[in-house]
Amino acid sequence: MSKEDNDSITDFQAVIFDLDGTLLDTLDDIADSMNRMLEEKGFPVHTVDAYRFFIGNGWRMLVTRALPEKQRSDERIDACAVRSREIYHENWNCKTRVYAGISDLMERLQERGIPKAVLSNKPHDFALRYADAYLGQWKFKAILGYSDRFPPKPDPTAALEIAERIGIPPANFLFVGDSAVDMRTANAAGMRAVGVAWGFRGARELQDSGCRTLIHHPLEILPLLKSLA
């Protein structure tokens, strides 16, 4: 962390986490499911790494980016979204894992009584299922994936709703994510934008999109938080 970051740290008391690429490495399961759908439909598949840049703006955008440019009619995108979700439904947890250091971080946050929440552009049902399977031993004040209740990130509405529910002002939140979408959401919500270098997109994208604090290990979040001891 730079000195400048240290100087400007205020009274952070709560954390909102992105899910894909921040808490969980879901890349392979998403890429495999999408590639199986593309194969079935006779379209070219992509490398797993290509999916790092397709994921981030919700399932429909993921499907759109994965389809060849000339095959992106609304009807085709809808049909491919339905089929790829069916496949993902069966394969969501084959290779997914929690990133190193996340379990330690969750444990420490829990011990210190720091409120935490998840906000993802993943379909809401999948966000809940992942949180339950991989993060179920820790308490979250809210777990929100994408649904028709809130616009997707980078719109700040859902992040602000979480702050309201927890009863802590947005300015006292860390918003931790791995993509430009997350950094924009954080800044639009008036929360501290914390970028994680271990995620799908990497440090450069984060620095170019409003990241205020870049971290390389989950436990670097702890010194940013107010001590509740």
Ligand SMILES: O=C(O)COP(=O)(O)O
């Ligand atoms: O599924 C997506 O588009 C991204 O999900 P995330 O917001 O948890 O990174």
